[in-house]
Amino acid sequence: MKSLTVDQISADRVTILAQSYWSPDTKDSHLPFDPKIIEDIYETEIKGLDFSTRRIVVLELSQYLENYVWPNYSEDSTPAHLMSVIVLINEKFRERVPAFTSFEVHPTPFPTFLRQLMKSCLDTLSFSIKEQMLMIIFLNHLYNSIECDLIRNGISNTVSYNILECLSSGQLQCIFKIFPNWAKGLKRTARHRKKIEGEELENFDFDTKFIYNLINLFLERLESNSERR
Known part of the structure; x- marks a missing residue:
């Protein structure tokens, strides 16, 4: 995969959306949270492009997980929201950078997220084979990260x-x-x-x-x- 240039990143649709909704550089002028943004990005930039690493990297560079996806996770979050978290965390593991910092900084949504994740792992009708595979990869990362108190406490009843x-x-x-x-x-x-x-x-x-x-x-x-x- 070729590296993205600064000009390419600056002109990217994701970067433009980030400036309106989650970029730290434009914090004072952000538009209100809109769950449709997460739906749209997942369907067009992630799933719609067959989980292209190149597109996920752009989202990762924009701090999409840290500043928009995770802080706004709730019991009303959709499967697209759930999968967005999974895909972005998996990308952090691929890049070998700290993956669960967002969870530790903002732990409140974690119990809800974990419950929805486990139920989704057993749902063979609502998710594609690729999505189910990504959930299992994420689950593997989770169970290999019990040094994190939040994760260890969350999965304790399953082991x-x-x-x-x-x-x-x-x-x-x-x-x-x-x-x-x-x-x-x-x-x-x-x-x-x-x-x-x-x-x-x-x-x-x-x-x-x-x-x-x-x-x-x-x-x-x-x-x-x-x-x-």
Whole structure:
């Protein structure tokens, strides 16, 4: 990929939009947040160009994630908004620069984002294969970044003792013979589950089966591809 010149970047559509909505250099004259901007950029500059690295780099250089996409993330955010975060964070990992600084500086949207991400990872109807692949790549980055307190706390229920409930009784007995203390951990999480209700219980159960369901989805894909051959 050829490097972009300063003149090319200055004349780029993304740069012009940045000056109106999120560039730090024009902060005092920004227009109000418009979610349609995120939709348009995702459909035309990201997905519409088959996730072109060249276009994503332009967005990255404009600080699109830091100053517009992430600070305005909410429970009402669309799949395009979700995917925009994912694509831009993945690009930071590709460039080997600090990727989760925006999350740490502005942590409030993270629980909502994470919940929407996990549900989307299991949604095979609303996202293309390419989008699903990008979500799994992002998820891999996430689980390899538990040194970040925000991320570690967010994903803890998906990797704690409670996930042992997804195993059969025979598998559990084999595991408890090797790791007897794990039985105590599972009992603790069972007691905790009895104390919660409503949305908290629903989220706890979802987290418990998340990785299990993700693995099953992967195996179903493998089986489906094998049958086609």
